Amino acid sequence: MSHQVAILGVGMHPWGKWGRNFVDYGVKAARDALADAGVPWADIDFVAGANTMRCGYPGYVSGATFAQALGWSGARIASCYAACASGSQALDTARAQILAGLADVVLVVGADTTPKGFLAPQKGDRPDDPDWLRFRLHGATNPVYFALHARRRIELYGTTDEDIAEVRVKNGKNGLHNPYARYRKEFTLEEVLESPVVSDPLRLYEICATSDGGAAIVVASMDYAKRLQKKPVTIEAISTITPTFPSTQLEMPDLATDSAASVPAPEMNFQPAIISAAYSEAGIGPDDLSLAEVYDLSTSMELDWYESLQLCPAGDGQKLLRDGDTYIGGRIPVNASGGLSCFGEAVPAQALAQVCELTWQLRGEAGERQVENATHGITANVGLFGHGSSVIVKR
């Protein structure tokens, strides 16, 4: 049995700091996706929303929030939260509805309005919530975790400050041509290296900002899709796996890892395991890929993903970058959209935005940032509290 579903339409609201209600961004993206698909809103069987924790109750029930804003139509709904992986979970929920034969055509939407500065935990005293405790006890912001891994990379693999800065330079070149990106500006290596250190060794321009934004996707059964499009982009895999015990990588928001004293650590860390599950589900490997959209919460993390994607052996990420392989025009372009470097993270929209970019690329509609003859694309991402997120699409 084929597990394929079709992507009929994609849409986004530009990322930025617009200060409007998140619902507006989601509805704009949804209308664009519906128009792109050529599917009227009234025909949507099911709405899967990706939740935001920062916008009050409507954000916790995003499926209903977007359905109401688009005009109650009696559609069924789900609201999904998985931190940065929320979009993939919503997409996976949509796919399951379709593959189970319960829905023909589904709208997936994620949007956020974010405050300025560091992402902070929810208010109130919660001494049993690790996300509250990491800030309270040790001031461990997200960049602290990114930096611990970046320092480790430098120590183990000989990655340099210049390598970590070069990722930002590459992504800046790509994002320059993306009308949905928040930062459309080229950076020189010197500009990146002269930006202030936030958490050593990471600098301001090497850490992604937080943004407002919205993204939406219309997915459908292959039978439904055939009536509208000759050869739609298809979803070949969605990996939403959790870690395997004992998880020995220090992950946000935990203050400690699992212990490997009695059960040995799994052969694969979480990130490579997420990708491996996606490859296995799609029946493809890294050599089949045309491009990848990966979560560059820090630019150093983008280098980690090269290795998790098996684009190169562990420790060789910077070599791939230095050789130009991950630039547009290179062997395997990464973050042709400009990545989080150019977007800033809009949490529930980001994993969907990655899929929107791949869809445009595979259709050949990506304009000046187009990757030639793209046939297979992959997204890579992790949501805190153990949420894997990787989607493989094919043309």
Added chain:
Amino acid sequence: MSEKNTVAAREGWYTLDAEQPRLMGSQCTSCKTFYFPKYESFCRNPACDSETFDEVKLSHRGKIWSYTNAAYPPPPPFVADDPYEPFAVAAVELEKERIVVLGQLASGVTVDDVSIGDDVELVLQSLYEDDENDYVVWKWRPVSGAAT
């Protein structure tokens, strides 16, 4: 100024022994897996169905797995000094427990003072104060005399 009470910023997670404070963990009586923070309900090893645990004091020394700092004040609920003094943070691997524990480095220690693999020991230092209490938290301090 009257003497303030020393209180754990997170009660039950560490001893308040001034000489040699220890993190309080637990160990499954069946599969022997360690836990920090202390966890005593259902063993998380998927191959173990134990519900009994011993309380254990974790090793008070470990090796730096990685380190960084916070150049800008973290947001609440962190209580930042005013004026803000940047602090360093380390993830420390405990050899016996095979566990990595995050914590600030002792005040005054900067990222230039440490390297991955350095020996550190657990100390208690003030996190914030109110009129009555001094709330302390665990931090990691380089072991004097150890190679840097």
